Amino acid sequence: MSHPLGHFIEDRQTLVNDAIDGLLLGSSGRLARLDGDPDIRVVLRAERDPGRVAVVSGGGSGHEPAHAGFVGEGLLDAAVCGDVFASPSVDAVLAGILAVAGPAGCLLVVKNYAGDRLNFGLAAEKARSLGLAVETVTVADDIALPGAAQPRGVAGTLFVHKVAGHAAASGLPLAEVAARARRAADAAKSLGIAVSTATIPGSRRSERMAEGQAELGLGIHGEPGAERLALPPVAELAAIMAERLSGSLAGAGRLALLVNNLGATTALEMQVLTRAVLATELGRRVEVLIGPAPAMTALDMHGASLSLLPLDDEREEALLAPVESPAWPQAVRLAPPVLRPVPEGLRGEAFTPSRDAAVAARIATVARGLIDAEGELNALDAKVGDGDCGTTFAGAARSVLADLDRLPQADPPALARALAERIGRAAGGSSGVLGSIFFAAAGAALAAGRDWPGALAEGVARVRRYGGAGPGDRTLLDALIPAVEALAGGGFAQAAEAARQGAAATAGMQRAATGRSSYLAASDLDGVEDPGARAVALAFTALAKASA
């Protein structure tokens, strides 16, 4: 059976129930749920102090981690989950209240939507009629629609959750918990921006906005934004949003800022947006930062919202208090960025030139041999690669040759390191890095007391590890490995012979494990020597000649 739409779900009808079960599994017994009626979806703390005021919130699902992800000590005692973007029923809310409210009473934190107001409201009335002390606070923080009779409750609700949760955890009585929550709800202001709308799991993807178009002041259920605009660069966007928010804030004091990912915005964008907002005039008043993080999302909406709360010492303490719910974006006190200078030692080693005639002759011979072979190697590479193998090797050789008198010829470890640096700079790309690794590893081995054959073997080992190729993979290693092995037992002539045999053998290898040749068919490779292996054979042949 195939699923007709593109979401990871089992059944649209049980989506929220299934998701709650998944949440519980990840809580290691910290969270519980009510069991017995699939229409009553309440997540609650497995253990709580019954003497404290219970804080209950909830609403439609699709805003995860809100609200179930915020159940925990110092936050919510229970979250009542409706279907996606739909208020939970009166019975579900009442069940949530009854499950957690004790003699200290219960505060309901409700987002300002008609359905939530009514269902939470009636549940509150019913709970009161059962003798429970219940207060409600309605959050209406959205400033998108100026003069709206009923502003929506959006991400600023988190401030209310935290202020209320902290007050309740501190053992304050219901009246005080409710008063603090209401003052926070009155003071919180939010504004959203998005470049895509939300897609409900199990439904078709919806596309309302054209690419590059954005909606400012949109809700968290895919409601259209208050205005459309071409998305400006983020500094300009931050300035626009900050100006709107400034106009809605009472006073000019210090602020807490919540930067909320509405769902599918990349972390890179969220971090860039955060930086931009903090750089505005309004942003400079921010002393406590929450996020950037997904907090009150709208499913997979590509968008973000900014929420602000004027701070006093009491609120600051409440916001900064740590909580155990992993999905809660922990507030931090803003601090200047810590910068450290880029370390010394990157600029490359300063080598002391020294003279060794035999060494200089070998280097020069090998380099000239590779320069002479440029055309031949390029022609070979044109058949099985991108035709630049000769130019790469010759370029590195020219660079070394031009620098020959400045090399520490008489200091083998330093010479190997100097070659590593020059080859890395001249050759570029993977070849340059691999050549550099070969000589750098050899240099370290020489410094540790190994002889040249042993040092080159160490270089081979590193090239194999970092490059990921081995014998028979149709690379220069098929010449280099036997050459270096022969060098240890014999001399340059034996090494050159081994390299030539190894290079010749690559013509029969019909599979390349890496590089461009790996994309070719076996028939294209058949009979053609690997140009890198040929280059190594030529180098060892030149070396043997210079050492004869």
Place this chain on the structure above:
Amino acid sequence: MSHPLGHFIEDRQTLVNDAIDGLLLGSSGRLARLDGDPDIRVVLRAERDPGRVAVVSGGGSGHEPAHAGFVGEGLLDAAVCGDVFASPSVDAVLAGILAVAGPAGCLLVVKNYAGDRLNFGLAAEKARSLGLAVETVTVADDIALPGAAQPRGVAGTLFVHKVAGHAAASGLPLAEVAARARRAADAAKSLGIAVSTATIPGSRRSERMAEGQAELGLGIHGEPGAERLALPPVAELAAIMAERLSGSLAGAGRLALLVNNLGATTALEMQVLTRAVLATELGRRVEVLIGPAPAMTALDMHGASLSLLPLDDEREEALLAPVESPAWPQAVRLAPPVLRPVPEGLRGEAFTPSRDAAVAARIATVARGLIDAEGELNALDAKVGDGDCGTTFAGAARSVLADLDRLPQADPPALARALAERIGRAAGGSSGVLGSIFFAAAGAALAAGRDWPGALAEGVARVRRYGGAGPGDRTLLDALIPAVEALAGGGFAQAAEAARQGAAATAGMQRAATGRSSYLAASDLDGVEDPGARAVALAFTALAKASA
């Protein structure tokens, strides 16, 4: 200036640098970055114990929170950030090593991509040639391509980060830190699934997959998946993925599972997927769960990956150890879900019927009045609403009338609560909830000792609060508010007169604040009484008649 593409960024060129600055701002001084060369993007701990082995990782950006989000005690000492989906340079990696590595040495955790292997590899060689002890571990956990010579490094890298970070924080020497990391890297296995590819910020949205189509075994850079399939329901998908992973795992012991959000998958889906995976045969071996969470993302890819690591006591301790990096998905030990029964008390109060002839007469008269007015109210509502106002009120009235003998007529608080319950059940929707709120609040006030006028006033107050409408908003409150006020000062006749006047006044109100009428033009409303207000007036008129 408008931005041509749909992302919250300032400049594609400085995207990663800007994002790192945003990350630092949210770290409250816990994180630092190297400063001085914009091509060297290294995030490091502001403070660390120089006597411990340094753990350094990194790679292309676009995988956030990996890797910079994982810098912190017990995890990474530094993260080296390349451009989006591109390896950082040798110099950048070397700068990262030099910035944090002390005498205890440094472990590089590298994902198995050619660019990362080479750049991290050469940086390691250079650091060694500068006298530092450096070890590398390459992670190649992806099982998507069976028999691949170079499996990719994907989300299983997190296991290696955690094992290495914990070992280093425990003060173990480099050789032991590296050995544990390598064993974890060898044992970790991962597999990904996605229904969309990734979009690079600043680039056009890319759509490779048709709706309902999925790719199994895809990489974290938008590489095509190993196979395409029609996305099955999540239980079937989990079974397919679990079977592939089972085949790649050595042994049959207990496991750690990381459920990784590749970017834009909703939390609901991730929780549903987690539940489904844990329900498979393989899932029943899982004892430690990490996530679901975005860990090693691919920008905004709608997809997920599963990573498994065979557990022993040492690894279990390492994975479960808490860390300070907020983006790190904290591992938990799996525990059975905690279920609590739905509380008693939801089934409704069992009312004891009682008899009061005067009360019964009043209820019956009001109910019959509303039933008689059904057609009239519907006709009025057809002009300004959806034409069912009369049916709604008549339906509730019929339900109450049918139940008249079972009502607690002689117990005012119970009577009000009983009416609240019957109206809520019979009327449905917002009207039912509002009627229920009105009588429930009145019942609670009566129980608290208020008289009927005071109790009804309390009901009005609650309807105003939860319904969100007030006087002049062209709702039934325009009749109810003056009626209840008149009741307090006078009697039923005065209340009925006030209700009729209030209802008549709604005909002149050219703006409805709530409900369907709020979508109509002023001219459509002009001269038409609000049907809800008329219903209230009719009810009070009937009440006055019954009480005369």
